[in-house]
Amino acid sequence: MDVYEKLKELGLQLPPAPAKGGVYSPSKRAGNLIFISGCGPAIGGNCLHGKLGGAVSLEEGQACARDCMLNVLAVLQAAVGDLNKVTPIKILTFVAGTDSFDSQPQVANGGSELLLALFGDVPARSAIGVNALPGDIPVETEAIFEVKE
Secondary structure: OOHHHHHHHOOOOOOOOOOOOOOOOOEEEEOOEEEEEEEOOOEOOEOOOOOEOOOEOHHHHHHHHHHHHHHHHHHHHHHHOOHHHEEEEEEEEEEEEOOOOOOHHHHHHHHHHHHHHHHOOOOEEEEEEEOOOHHHOOEEEEEEEEEOO
C-alpha cells in the first residue's frame, strides 16, 4: 500500500510541516524510532479554537485530530523523506475539554482512523483530557514511528 496514493484516494494532501512554536525539535530520531513532537490542527492558517463539550463538537474534534495527524505526518515526511518507510508505533492525543467532557478516545479516533487508512494498521494510543492547550486549540497529537530501511 502506497501512503501517497492512499492520501490521494482520500482526497487529502500533506500540508507543509508546521512551524516550531518554541525551543524544541519537531522530530528526534533514536535508532530506528522517530519521535514527533506535538502538532496541533492548524492547516493553512485554519484552526478551530475552544474546548470539546463547549464550543467544539465531537465531530469537529475528530476532524481536528485528523488534521493534527496530517501535521504529524508532514513533520515525519520532512524528517524521513518517504512515509512508505515508516510504521506507526504509538500516538498520544491531548483533548482540551470541559470538566464534564469524557469522550477523548472518540476524538482521538480521527487521527487513528487516518493512520489505519494509510498504513493498514493502528498504533498503540493514549487519549488524555486536559484543561487547556497552547493557543486555545482543542486537540494536539504527538507520535512515535518505526523507520524501516
